[in-house]
Amino acid sequence: MKTVIKNTTVADKLLFLFMIMASLAGIFISRAALPQGREVVVEINGEKEYAFVLDQDRTFSVPGPYGDTVIEIRNKKARVKEAHCPNRLCEKQGWISKGVIVCMPNRIMVSVGSGAANSLKEVDAITG
Numbered sequence: 370m371k372t373v374i375k376n377t378t379v380a381d382k383l384l385f386l387f388m389i390m391a392s393l394a395g396i397f398i399s400r401a402a403l404p405q406g407r408e409v410v411v412e413i414n415g416e417k418e419y420a421f422v423l424d425q426d427r428t429f430s431v432p433g434p435y436g437d438t439v440i441e442i443r444n445k446k447a448r449v450k451e452a453h454c455p456n457r458l459c460e461k462q463g464w465i466s467k468g469v470i471v472c473m474p475n476r477i478m479v480s481v482g483s484g485a486a487n488s489l490k491e492v493d494a495i496t497g
Contacts, residue, residue, distance in 0.1 A: 409440075425442070438472060
């Protein structure tokens with residue numbers, strides 16, 4: 370490992386720095402490209418079960434194999450407030466104003482975006 374570090378040239382370091390900067394730029398560009406949220410759509414087992422506007426604060430439960438998952442909408446953001454899945458990654462994702470929270474063990478997907486219900490079913494250039 371020490372010989373690899375010793376043998377790096379200035380060009381190698383610049384290339385590495387460029388790759389890191391390009392990766393970070395890609396993250397910010399992709400986040401900005403997501404539509405700003407207007408509605409929350411909850412799918413269970415791939416079926417649309419609930420759709421709410423973000424303007425009304427509410428808390429509701431969604432049934433799943435590991436028990437009820439509590440979803441909260443407040444201040445035009447949504448989050449999984451309580452889940453009974455093994456590692457609770459959906460809870461740890463926190464509040465979102467756009468994008469998706471997925472709880473694989475409970476088979477629940479919470480999508481936030483403008484026209485989130487329609488955009489989930491569209492085919493784009495990436496997915497074919």
